[in-house]
Amino acid sequence: MYDPTLIDITETHVLGENREFSIDAGIYPVSHDGEAGSIWTIVKRNDSRIVIHLINLIDQVHDRWNESKNSCTSKPSITFQIPRYSDTLIIHTANPERSCGKASLLSHSDVSGVRGPSVSVELDTVGLWTTVWCEL
Numbered sequence: 001m002y003d004p005t006l007i008d009i010t011e012t013h014v015l016g017e018n019r020e021f022s023i024d025a026g027i028y029p030v031s032h033d034g035e036a037g038s039i040w041t042i043v044k045r046n047d048s049r050i051v052i053h054l055i056n057l058i059d060q061v062h063d064r065w066n067e068s069k070n071s072c073t074s075k076p077s078i079t080f081q082i083p084r085y086s087d088t089l090i091i092h093t094a095n096p097e098r099s100c101g102k103a104s105l106l107s108h109s110d111v112s113g114v115r116g117p118s119v120s121v122e123l124d125t126v127g128l129w130t131t132v133w134c135e136l
Contacts, residue, residue: 006044022081086136097127
């Protein structure tokens with residue numbers, strides 16, 4: 001998950017013209033720059049893995065790193081689409097608030113995404129920090 005070969009593709013594949021990834025947190029906004037009151041999303045990729053970090057800032061009123069934070073009480077579900085870069089996509093998630101951070105397998109379904117074949121994944125809860133990674 002912290003492999004130095006992972007390249008941040010958030011701005012080019014989630015925000016930018018490509019928009020290959022789709023992230024839906026329902027009534028909560030999704031941010032790509034750590035904005036208070038949102039789900040901060042960071043997407044990285046290399047030849048064998050995609051890593052998606054979801055940092056829950058919904059209950060925060062500011063984004064200053066050096067000031068105290070509110071407790072994380074809003075834990076929304078989130079649905080996202082990931083391009084099907086491989087026929088053997090295996091998706092896991094981990095969250096330090098669940099099962100002592102132990103990874104679990106996520107099910108996914110095939111969908112037609114914005115830019116072609118994709119998989120749809122749903123997380124029932126996004127805690128303070130949730131990580132999703134896809135083995136390609």
